[in-house]
């Protein structure tokens with residue numbers, strides 16, 4: 001058994017059953033500090049469920065999830081966010097009728113609800129922090145645009161920004177480049193590489209070209225278990241992986 005103190009995030013023996021079906025089955029997964037980990041695997045492999053378990057949306061049936069060597073299994077979603085784990089869902093949950101600036105402003109940690117957050121004074125610190133984040137997410141020139149007028153890719157970046165502004169230690173993203181153009185994908189890879197300069201990132205992704213462009217380590221999930229783990233070259237040469245992806 002690995003020493004979990006070495007890892008930022010450690011899942012050990014994690015199982016979840018939905019009516020007897022084990023979507024995640026005795027899974028061990030370790031994420032290092034400063035790592036960009038990509039999780040791939042066929043549809044139904046359990047990828048999204050793993051993120052649901054880490055962020056507390058779904059309860060484990062058995063096993064342990066530790067963050068910075070502290071058990072987070074069973075904590076409420078809200079408490080897990082407060083500890084520093086941010087998660088982006090597949091569909092962006094931005095406020096369409098607010099501007100880019102306002103979306104980021106209300107996502108600052110003290111923003112509990114839209115009305116309350118907008119009543120606060122816009123201190124120079126808040127403006128500066130929002131600017132910093134918009135630079136990272138390629139929206140610095142779009143601060144006053146209504147979110148509904150952004151492209152699909154820009155909306156995805158805005159949502160990443162809404163997580164970044166909360167300064168999480170781990171950011172988890174479920175298929176962030178789905179539906180993005182080629183140039184938006186390239187910029188998203190650039191964004192993720194900037195993000196990992198001071199935090200860990202876990203990304204679920206299907207697009208193999210994108211995976212190649214960002215991955216440090218890749219974990220292949222299959223039937224709720226780790227099928228293979230390693231760098232992209234090792235994964236692509238792995239006969240077990242080839243078998244699972246035949247006809248995919």
Ligand code: ADP
Nearest residue numbers: 018019023041042043044045046047048049050
């Ligand atoms: P992936 O993201 O790898 O495509 P998921 O984690 O979404 O896979 O799903 C893994 C399996 O678990 C699928 O067979 C799915 O139907 C099932 N599943 C996921 N969530 C639930 C749920 N809340 N209730 C019942 N079955 C679920």
Ligand code: MG
Nearest residue numbers: 047048049174
């Ligand atoms: Mg999924």
